[in-house]
Amino acid sequence: MSNTAHRALPSVDRLVRAVEEQINGTLPHAEVVQVARMVLDTARRTIAQGEAAPSFDELAGQVRETVARLTQPSLRPLINATGVIVQTNLGRAPLSAAALSAMQAVGRGYSNLEYDLAAGARGSRYHHLTELLARLTGAEAALAVNNNAAAVLLTLTCFCAGKEVIISRGQAVEIGGGFRIPDVLRQSGARLVEVGTTNRTYTHDYAAAITPDTAAILTVHRSNFRVVGFTHEPHEMELHHLAHEAGVLWIDDWGSGSLLRPEHYGLAAEDTIQDRVAAGCDLVCFSGDKLLGGPQAGLIVGAAELIGRLRKHPLLRALRVDKLTIAALEATLLSYLRGRAEEEIPVWQMISAPLESLHSRAVTIVERLRGQGLAAVEARACESAVGGGSLPGATLPGWAVAISALPDPLHARLRGGDPVVVGRIADDRLLLDLRTVLPDQDDALIQALLAALHEESRRS
């Protein structure tokens, strides 16, 4: 260890004074001192390993970077230019203005979360959404929990623990993010009985598996894949009839579950939640933040007697929703009740965005970038996805801003920028798909692009 190298390091005081002149009190003095000590300790260690002493500017830079990282939230908003609407990694559904203002109104003060205003006595948080959900889905009653995984777990634990649950082999699926139907069943204490084959399961397969130990038939939306070709699934009428005759429950995990008809928006036809209820499912579970377009939540709709039993189950206490979720869900559901979902809920605004408006936004952005001297940019037709395990394989035609110069380094810069922009790389181009960029983010997207391009050209 060389003494001269140690002597070359500045004092904590000097380093702190230099940094504090630049950071405008974003962090209290004592915290900056701690960061400076840590940076100097690290420098001492690297010097001890025989490396050269960092310069004063390098050390000050390290302190500044650490301070900046500490004072910036880890969870940050970003511009989703991937074209995947329900993007789980990017926070799934953006919330409607009505949902956001409901959360703010309820969150900034007190509320009647568990208070019966008419009686002036304790009430239940589980009553707030029941009537709206019942009205929208046609079910008798409803319950909201933390997410759809929780909805399925609670339902199976409540009605099937220690008993058998029959499921088609083709539906014992993994959704992603660690949600595997066989694992959830095991966790609930139910025994999985798989019937049929991956591609073909008949009503008589289910019928043959029913024993006095059977609690339920479980059907699961395949969500992230399709089985095509030589396939068979029983008709809903037959399943309903079978479950009813045998006196077992029909529980349905409808995953993304939409209240609107996808086929009205150029997507493949699929049962809505209302369809599943009408088909005779005793309980239908679905997510709040996929095609519903609300906050993270799991919704369970079905017969009042069954929902009543779920409400009394001790596990519910661990899976319950908070007041902000209830506020956002209620506002989101109200948009559906008013028939305004397509205008008010971002997921449906994005799904229904007309191709011409995406095209004209792309052209406008391209012109503005060209106006700044950028040549390698064009408007390009692309395919956007609904995502989130909803409507597997479903794409919508869209328009993107495509940049062909150094797509990967540029993408990295955009991910490190402010605001952060995430796009996708295809055909050696960086594509910024406008379907998932909120229209009021176009200017911010242009600014982020110009800043990233500027940085990139300075370096090269």
Ligand SMILES: *Cc1c(COP(=O)(O)O)cnc(C)c1O
């Ligand atoms: C997405 C999904 C789930 C999990 O829902 P979360 O709300 O993410 O917990 C469960 N089942 C199916 C079929 C799904 O598509």
